[in-house]
Amino acid sequence: MKGLKVAVIGGGSSYTPELIDGFIKRNHELPVKEIHLVDIEEGKWKLDIVGELAKRMIKKAGLDTEVILTLDRKAAIKNADFVLTQFRVGGLDARARDERIPLKYDVLGQETTGPGGFAKAMRTIPVIMDICKDIENLAPNAWLINFTNPAGLITETILKYTNTKAIGLCNVPIGMVKMVANMLEVDSERIKIDFAGLNHLVWGKCVYLDGEDVTDVVIDKLTDGAELNMKNIPDLKWDEDFLRGLKMIPCPYHRYFYMTDDLVKEEQETAYNGKGTRAEQVKKIEKELFKVYENPNLNEKPSQLEKRGGAYYSDAAVSLISAIYNDKKEIHTVNVINNGAIKNISDDVVVEINAVVDATGANGISLGELPIEASGLVEAVKSYELIAAQAGVTGDYQKALQSLVSNPLVPSVKVAKALLEDIIKQNKDYLPQF
Amino acid sequence: MKGLKVAVIGGGSSYTPELIDGFIKRNHELPVKEIHLVDIEEGKWKLDIVGELAKRMIKKAGLDTEVILTLDRKAAIKNADFVLTQFRVGGLDARARDERIPLKYDVLGQETTGPGGFAKAMRTIPVIMDICKDIENLAPNAWLINFTNPAGLITETILKYTNTKAIGLCNVPIGMVKMVANMLEVDSERIKIDFAGLNHLVWGKCVYLDGEDVTDVVIDKLTDGAELNMKNIPDLKWDEDFLRGLKMIPCPYHRYFYMTDDLVKEEQETAYNGKGTRAEQVKKIEKELFKVYENPNLNEKPSQLEKRGGAYYSDAAVSLISAIYNDKKEIHTVNVINNGAIKNISDDVVVEINAVVDATGANGISLGELPIEASGLVEAVKSYELIAAQAGVTGDYQKALQSLVSNPLVPSVKVAKALLEDIIKQNKDYLPQF
Amino acid sequence: MKGLKVAVIGGGSSYTPELIDGFIKRNHELPVKEIHLVDIEEGKWKLDIVGELAKRMIKKAGLDTEVILTLDRKAAIKNADFVLTQFRVGGLDARARDERIPLKYDVLGQETTGPGGFAKAMRTIPVIMDICKDIENLAPNAWLINFTNPAGLITETILKYTNTKAIGLCNVPIGMVKMVANMLEVDSERIKIDFAGLNHLVWGKCVYLDGEDVTDVVIDKLTDGAELNMKNIPDLKWDEDFLRGLKMIPCPYHRYFYMTDDLVKEEQETAYNGKGTRAEQVKKIEKELFKVYENPNLNEKPSQLEKRGGAYYSDAAVSLISAIYNDKKEIHTVNVINNGAIKNISDDVVVEINAVVDATGANGISLGELPIEASGLVEAVKSYELIAAQAGVTGDYQKALQSLVSNPLVPSVKVAKALLEDIIKQNKDYLPQF
């Protein structure tokens, strides 16, 4: 059993203690020798704080894993076994702009969905392409586990335009399993959900409890007020007739597509009159978090981290890495090429599905057809993602416009163009390709 | 050469002289013995007026074709060779409601696209299902040529839920060919357009002049102000960057998807402060038209009919019938099952494509892939159509809701539900299935 | 944990002690309350002998599982949780005829492949259809685990023409894993093979040792004389150039397709001058086996059973049942509907692939494309199977002829017809459908 080298790009993230906690918990099966936390100059102060906490956590756990803090990405990637990407180009300020720009045009302002997600993708693609080049040159056998949002679109870009071995990961599916288990008051191990769709647009086609179909029961609970939501999404209730007609479990993010009008209003109110956009709120939370992290006596994941969101992040990431490393043949919900798993969705695009994960990677499990209640929306959003990936890689302005026009949340070419102009202007430092 | 029997359901339509004119012009190759103009009690006065004009037109042309005016649909269908459906359940009053209901919710109000098209489909499906039952019983070898809007959705319903041999037809593609020919100042025979998409959502993937690709030239003309439009659609200009990125020719109806916001505003203004919705305008035009038709000295298609829209209707319909009857192996743009013609669109759904038409019907011509700039929207709208067809046939309220939710022009479940309630209430006389 | 009811159709088989042994070994996770061994009048004497041995084995193991010997199939199936089919219509005598008939025409004579498999399928289909009817009526939630050969074709028939929940199983894939492990001198747990193809026509597309691709190493071993074979197949050596060009691992049965001429000669020699066909040899082995079984002091699986073939049978069957019962999400190689798992093979046909097995059944794992070196042969043999299933269900003589003509081992229509006449004549007691 050789020791593993792990590189974490965006290592100064406030999430890092969550991740370190995950490595500590799975230490018995995952012999990590070095964790390289990589960040850029602007993030050095955060890297230093969170990195020192990471070291204290490792020390307290009695492990000999070495934590290296560095701005030298290439050195960190060289010969790595796993590269994790959790960076955010432009930081929370850029995210706040992503959230505010669309609201001017009465369009949804959100980090991953709609024009905000588009802007984030355009900033992220040049950087992820560079990282992949480094991996191909310096660690061609490494697995890239991508968390950077919009995770589906970024994974699509990686798998279409580079030769990096990559899997996209998100905490929404595992979160849904836990929430459903909670709803049914059973252990989450007993729940299986047939996930199908795209990242942040994934449906539970069928929910099983000990192998028995309990989808209707879950829908009953949901129409009866049970909660299935994430921290960062307003908890608007689902319409009962809608859920019964859908016959599937929507993910929390589906609210952005199914309740767009109310959410735009809610966002505008929060942004203009209230406590600020989600990014602006998170900035405050992070400030407090880093103060907590700085405490030299703190040597474990602090409870305040939970407020930040990202629950189950370490669970999802480290258990996936372990499944690969230990050749586990275990089922994870991941973002991979469809390859026929969802029969009526394009074969060669990235989807979010259940897959068998082992040392060879993630192979999707055949799911049959996605009901037409979902498949049309999936193809529409996927078209947007494919064109966005192309625009992000090439910097083609007209493709960028097509991409926004193709996004179901953008109401017209005119608005798409205004949004694009605004996005390019406000992100000019981060969009070398345009 | 035996004489043909043609049944026209909705024979009292103001379009009928156009159709009669078409039969007269093609009389040399299409020996029609009987034309049965069928209508219902409420439309009897129109049937009488337009039917007498039809008789005078036939007489003037010196043909021995018999024109029969009747309210007995079964008798008209019995042993017919061709059945044409051009009826409108609820007439122009229902259409006006279809146009006005969505506007209340700031949603596009249009006869075929959006919730208006949905409402029209719900009214039409019970009637078309009955007609198809009649055809199966009384004229199983007859071809049903469907013009009734929303033509794509209705043809989808016929081909999915009945055993009738049917082809859906629309004057938009032929109109686009003529407009492009006009733009390029060439004879329309020299123009070929590779059409692909759905009815009223069809793109010209490629335009050829004498077999040479001139798509870019046409896009140049369009961005330079050339017109490509129908009578009933406001002539909003296309964005140049958008067209150049699209690299295809949109159909006039695409404005409803690409310029939704401006069109909703325009419709609201026209409906509330101006000359009324399109249906209300057409009502006035029709009133005048029928006055003209009543003139016992009129024995040809009057020039005023052009204002009504529906140009090339007779061309499209009668030349299609002739291609079938004469086993012509001629190319027509029709609504038929995809069957692999557009590679990246579902196989078993109705699409609008070029097809070879002969005595065996219409067989699509392989087109390859529809660019992703279009395919996502096609799948989204097709999902809506498929669910709407199901709702229309079964009267399932929850499916009807899903259908509206799936329509890209409906912004949320909440609005979809309000629309559905309103539509059902205002159409209660025509929706036996709900 | 409720006790399970298992019905074994063809319970008098000489394999039964193997199966009982499997249930005993997995007793800790599989609480079987009743095992019903079902047979028909002609097999009663075998059922009695093997059934009593089964009882003694259970007793020795100290279990309270009840073993019921019965000729009443309906009673055995009623409320069963699992139905296993291991029957053989016409017994070994019929098999001997299946092997001898083709040899007359210089065609391969084999139990599952070629005309012999066809004949066996024709005899089996009427019986399996009856069994499925019983299951649908008396135990609709039961899982049917089908071992009856030709297992792929019979499973195809079940899944196309009945509503029974069924999985087809064969010991070839598990055998190949064990043989490859043996070749590489590693524990078989460390080997994963990506199986793809049809039953008895399955390739190892890729072989992994601890997740690392070792296909080339295995091919090296094979070309170097290593063995990968079953008891019942002559061990002809593979051509080195052939294996290197194939770049996949053939299954032992592939010899029937790739070495047809030599095998026909070998079979003819064995049948005419030597020790008799395989069935005739097995008859002798069985006679001895049943003598051993009769010994009232024998209370465990005797070592002589190994000669009979069918190694790993209990492993494959009982571990599959346990994976379903315990909702294990474990990977098994089974015969199920393709459903997109092999991208370039028809979607709606039964294939032999790796699948995730849990309480909901077996869901194939996406494999991507099967190389064209294999896909053409798969489609050819699958066509034969599909037509044979149709012929077996309907008794359509012309379809039966088409089926034989479509079998790649049958050289011409003329030979196909002679074979069909002979098969029908020699099996007239077992072919009610013809």
Add this chain to the structure above:
Amino acid sequence: MKGLKVAVIGGGSSYTPELIDGFIKRNHELPVKEIHLVDIEEGKWKLDIVGELAKRMIKKAGLDTEVILTLDRKAAIKNADFVLTQFRVGGLDARARDERIPLKYDVLGQETTGPGGFAKAMRTIPVIMDICKDIENLAPNAWLINFTNPAGLITETILKYTNTKAIGLCNVPIGMVKMVANMLEVDSERIKIDFAGLNHLVWGKCVYLDGEDVTDVVIDKLTDGAELNMKNIPDLKWDEDFLRGLKMIPCPYHRYFYMTDDLVKEEQETAYNGKGTRAEQVKKIEKELFKVYENPNLNEKPSQLEKRGGAYYSDAAVSLISAIYNDKKEIHTVNVINNGAIKNISDDVVVEINAVVDATGANGISLGELPIEASGLVEAVKSYELIAAQAGVTGDYQKALQSLVSNPLVPSVKVAKALLEDIIKQNKDYLPQF
């Protein structure tokens, strides 16, 4: 109307007068300025004879088309509008070897089907690749009309491995239409056959007379002794049960797959004891033909040419060229990429189907599914072709072996290897790639 330049590679062929005749007949719609007849040094004497006849024919017809006889292929191709390939690498001597080699191993010996076709493909591929390179460099807009056999495999190679615009053509489909018309005693214009399959393995899925399905009538005629055959194929009768079960019209070449045993015997007899293989017979016919051609008074296509076979060759070729040149949108049966036209056959392979031909090329017409009675054989033979194309282009010995193994007419790896060795040895002058 500019004058066309046509280059005919293999211009010294005995078929050339047929082709010239075709150009003369269509002169009114096809203004050919120059016909370049190209051959190689070894064929110069034939080129001279047939070329002079061509000139006399043109002169007699009163046309100003210039006929150029040349050994300079590049000059002939430069700026050509159409390039026709009808060459035969190694001439009839090589063909005779292709026919004789397989017979030694009791395998079918035929020019296009089986190992003979494989050998011919291996010789042809290096030459056709060179020609395509010339076309790409010197006449990138030219259409290559490929007649060189095996036409399907060669067209597959061109379309997979070069960027030449090419259509594969064969006289079998047009011949079948004429023979069916003859059988039904109607004009061939009234017959339409839905062709589907591969070159020399094409079925008439449905036959229409004036658009009415008469497939059953044709099958009745065929089972009643009517002839549907080519000059070069022994006229063995079809089995009635087989034809009725097939429910499609086989092509004459299907005999090689359905009556293999009898045909091998027939070929062996002809080759060893009789009049020689087909190539050897043709050699004699050609000798006589060229004597006839030499007659300076001959200025039209001589009647003796009919014996040579290749009926309808000029019809098929020149009418195809005219359909392209005149943008006719006419239906021709050609070899093109499937592209979804046959739904259950791989999308990206060359098939023989009906296609709409115009200035943009040939676009397949959707046919739906090919019955499983044919689809398995098609996929098997197509796999062979794809591997053969790969072997022919790369010279990979192991792929060449795989290719022969994949051919349904080759009984085993052992025979495949013996054949391959023999073929390579006997063709060493023509196989630079091996």
